[in-house]
Amino acid sequence: MLDGYRFRLYPTREQQQILLRWMGCQRIIYNAKVQEDRYYRRFQRRMVGTAGMEVPIDQQYSRFITEQTAFLRQVPPQILRNGAVRWRQAYQRFFKKLSGRPKMKRKSGRQSVWLTSELFEFRPIVDDTTGAVCGYHLHVGTDKFPVGSIPYVAHRPHGIPSSLYIAIEGGHWWLSFAAEDPTVTMPKKTVDAATEQIAEDLRHLSPEQLAVRTLGGDRGVAKPLMTSDGH
Incomplete structure (x- = not known):
């Protein structure tokens, strides 16, 4: 079962500067994708010839690395890629009507950076007596862009x-x-013989035949039970 965790982290001053740089660069890529999307949609509305054309929703970011933004090369490429991925994930939530269209991220308030498995490692701490894993060291960075081990309180x-x-x-x-x-x-999933026999009997039926022979139920609060036929 997946569970969420939130622990205090204690980077050194040098590590903080590196992480802040990573956060800033990932934010730049995210905001660049937001601005690019706004430009395309505005251009599409004003130009009759582009009516009906799809606005690109991709994860490309290399076009944002120019002479003016050469500092983006000073962070791992995965940081930049993850910024574009975060923007696309936000757009997917917008398409599913789970949130609004992606907006510009501000420099103030909570700042974060998303790291995928290429950029970190949890190194186990093994108890010398029992041989069991009693904790982890969080190691962040790559050979080219090292950050080091960062203590955290689990x-x-x-x-x-x-x-x-x-x-x-x-x-x-x-x-x-x-x-x-x-x-x-x-718990391990077990299927008894009776359930397996019912499933076997239903496998040969068409969707229309299944709709006639089955009834679904949805449990709720205001209405304790609502069946698929509307009762």
């Missing part, structure tokens, strides 16, 4: 995530991610 056991966020808010640094909860054991 007040409960956690699994290893595929990506994480490092954020600064109110002068405090935070580490957040979603991972499997090692303290929860999911």
